Amino acid sequence: MNCLTRISQYYNSFTKAERRIADYITQNPEQTVKLSIYGLASAAGVAPSTVTRFVHNLEYKSFNEMRIELVRNxxxxxxxxxxxxxxxxxxxxxxxxxxxxxxxxxxxxxxxINRLEKFREAVSIIHRAKLVYFFGIGASSLIVQDLQQKLMKMHKCCIYNIDGNFGTQNAIMAGPDDVVVAVSYSGITREVNLAVQRAKENGCKVIAITRYGHTTLSELADICLFVPNVEQVTKVAAIFSRYAQLFIVDILFLNFVNESGEDPAKMLTDYRSLLLRLKE
CATH class of the missing domain: 1.10.12 (Lyase 2-enoyl-coa Hydratase; Chain  A, domain 2)
Structure with a gap:
């Protein structure tokens, strides 16, 4: 049951103050997902404690859980x-x-739908990893290659093969000192999930970039960076989901650069010098 449906069905049982919250959310769902408890309380003209009670009356464990469900609406x-x-x-x-x-x-x-702490935790794992193994096929391969190229320019060792069969073989080599970054909007891509499962059995940490919801990939991952459910899994082409995934990749990369403490321009010097030799 989605958030707005719950609010509609529980409406008659709300107190006067809780109905003010319900009315605000129903009329402004897009604004509500951007607010904190205090922001929603201020917008609805109630106390923060009333918002907390309202959330629990809807049978959500936390305000963040309610907000994530509202994003789906x-x-x-x-x-x-x-x-x-x-x-x-x-x-x-x-x-x-x-x-x-x-x-x-x-x-x-x-x-x-993604806390900033999740990005920082993911970056910390990538930063400490000896090798970064990427898994993703089809449209997801574009997302994978974008992040791979960014990390390699920052001198991070990465392994990726666009062929799903080779990706599965790579998973056999992944170990406890490595990390897997798996990209699959559907979360049910067989080649990706099989590779992730094998790497995880080897003790490898798994970071997934996938759509919001319970899928095979999200269940396997240690950290999930969710993409809003903006397209059907059986879509003709990845359009808006691709922008969301690339946006997540850019946030990851910016946080990685920040944590590395290195000057990106300085780290790119050798790379650019080598490229110039190709033109000689």
Missing amino acids: VDVKTVNDFNEILQWGNNKDDLNQHFLHNITSVCQEALN
Whole structure:
């Protein structure tokens, strides 16, 4: 049962103050997912303790759990907006504006459902790892290659093969001193999950970039960086999910650079010098 449906069904049992919270969330779901408990309390004109009681009355364990569930409601609106874009293809101005709106929306939602601490924890594991093994095929291979190239320029050893069969073989070599970064929007890609499972059996830590929800990949991962459910798993092409995944990759990379304490320009000197020799 999604968040807005719960609010509707529990509405008659709420106190007057709780109904003010319910009304605000129902009318402003996109704004609510950006607020803290104190922010929602202020917006609804109630005490923070009332928000906490309201969350528990909806049978959520925490405010963050309710907010994540609410994001899924917002995701449905995003999908509907995408369908409208396809129908409005004859109007280029509308097409461009709605497309840009959805990109902004999906990136903001990616921030809302992932705590900053998760990025820092993931970066810390990558920073300490001897080798970084990447698993991802199809559209996800573009995301993997983007992060791989970024990390290698920062002198981080990475292993990736776009062929899923070779990826599974690579998993056999992954060990306790390494880390796996698996990318799969659906979370059910067989080649990726098989490789992740084998690496995990070897004692390897697993970081997953996948859609929000309970999937095989999210259950296997030690850390999940979630992408909003903005597209069907059986999509024709990855569009908005791709932007969300690349956004997550960029946040990971920026935090990695920050934690390394190194000057990125200085670290790229050898790389650029070698490239210049190719032009000689």
